[in-house]
Amino acid sequence: MSEGIVGAGRTLGRYELLVPIAEGGMASVWAARMKGQRGFQKIVAIKQMKPELTDDPNFETMFLDEASLVSRLRHPNLAEILDLGEEDDVLYQVMEFVDGEPLNRLLRQSRGGIPVPLAVRIVKEASAGLHMAHELRDEDGNLVNLVHRDVSLQNILVTYDGVTKVIDFGVAKAMSNLQKTNVGQVKGKVPYMSPEQAVGEPLDRRTDIFALGIVLFQLITGKHPFRGDTDLETIMRICSKDPVAPPSTHNKLVPPELDKLVQKALAKDRSARFATMSEMQRALEVVLPASQQASAEDLGRFMQQHLGDRGEKRRQSIQEAGRALDQAAALSGGPKTIPPPISSRGRMQTLPPSARVHQDNVATVADFPGAASRSALAAPPAPSARSLGLDVSTP
Template sequence: MAGTTLTLTPDGFRGRVLGKYEVLCRLSTGGMAEIFLAAQKGLAGFRKMVVLKQILPDIRGEEEFVRMFLDEAKVTAAFNHPHIAHVYDLDVADGELFLAMEFVPGATLVEVARACRTAHEPIPIGFSLMAVRDTAVALNYAHAFTDPLGRPSPVVHRDVAEKNIMVTYEGVTKLLDFGIAKSLARAGRTAVGMVKGTSGYMSPEQIMGDPLDARSDLFSLGVVLHECLTGMRLFYAKSAEAMMNAVLSGDVPPPSRVNKQVPPELDAIVLKALAKRREDRYGTTLEFARAIERAVGPRIWHPEQSSELMLRLFSERRDQTRLLLMSGTGDGSSSETQVAQVLARSVEAPEPVPPAPTGLPQISS
């Protein structure tokens, strides 16, 4: 299917080593960072696929971008949630910072929308409900996060959009890219007048530069659900200023105006999430998720159903991904021999005398 395959042509990045990771290829380049697929290799054929994120060369010396990069690592390092892509490592190699993150084999909601459009079919409502419900639960985890020491450390994502929500080939939703996330404990750091986010998805208060809370991410997720249900951009204009004005003052039509399969109760949930005043929205993304479950619970797809759709839409891409991963598999015989030697030495070594007890106790944008 057009637009759903990976380019497997070896590039100039293959074989590059960053710390304990070996790059297989570059996956993408964004406004701030470039993304690589890499392998962490160890003894006895140990191999873990990861995604490496590195600041673009031309902005590595800019303090603001370095600070955002470090903030992403600090904000997400302690996260442990099934619907949030894990961060494993923050390191520096040859003077260059990089993040090692979970490799999520699948596609973003942007790519799913594009694939469905190419196939001349709508995004199934049940699929959209599953992806948005799961993302809402993941966001609530971040919004109510408490660190391992028991200290409340709530985090606002600030860039919830289809491009940052993936569904794996197994039908599991993953929220990505906390690159501009803000810990509310350090919320005063962003410069006055600096608006960060994706145009068309930012909440009215985010556009106005007001302090943000969980309800800002809720608004953005409401945009995502509206667009998945209709297959159309909700706020669209040729200029960023016109786009912001549409968010601030434009009317939001119910999704059923475009998609007659959307029931009235789901219309009401979407419109409440998209209220201009944050006080008129749901208080948390978890409330939003539970409202969806109560209203249209039987229509929410299970991961198995979503997996069937993903495999149908992206079968060629999945196969090419597997080829790419196989191409990065090295011969583990040498390391296996080393392990065997270590095991042999441990068997042959005399049993040590036990020490005396001391008593010490990771839709297009």
């Protein structure tokens, strides 16, 4: 296998990498520029599998399965995969660029939970997107029984326009015509596992309902319903027969009907949960009086108030990185000059002053678990990701 190479200005097909969005042990995600005929441009996200993992058939299978599944999903509350490619034997996905932030970052900034109407809107939209995923059918019209298996704060984004997007189907599985996970093999984040997931039982869509119930509990209380001091303690609490305490125990503004809804989603016996995400969505639509329901504009304003500066800095860094590449191309006298890339070991080749790039550190994020090689690249006159406040760490 040849060593995969990624860096600012690197071209993957018709996509130019601009600035890093997130990086972790399995993959790195970059904002990129898609270029077409007659000056057409579009900002997308590129998710590239780490080159050191390409020889592992399990990781490659997960990456390809995600692309195969999500490319067939079309819903305003799901982030789309637009393309799949391979460069230097390293796979990459081209995804919709979502101008927003993950819920764990929003919850951290809001300190202690977010207003109940906003939380209800977020989870209602997430449930709509997940229901569409659960209803995915094959060419013969049969359900493929898709389960996300990793619904969490980290994998739900909210845009600055107030739209919710579910992301990262990297450990999702359909039970037919795709690679299957062996019974007893556990995948997903421990704090969001259902009881059946924690013990390795066969899963269905109600596992995602349980995880989304945890997300809702966290949003309206600022607390996790089962979190222990260790993963083992958390799993023991999840698997305990004791029902979860109502959210109003922690937040007196939670109405009784919402208490009941959350407890139903978090029933330890899956047969007592909502049968489908659509059923949960319908319950969320009527759990608050019409006068108390939040709009997309309300959610967008909340995002701007708490994280607007961060979003603006990211947009600015993307624009400046694009201008820097254009300037380097103009100075070279050719249609474009791509700066020499950074290797996966982080070594930088020598560049002429007009197109020099600088390394900076980017923190790892929970979306991609594990240790990460840290490098952020930007070509002058664009400042570095760190100097622009492009901190991609999550709690």
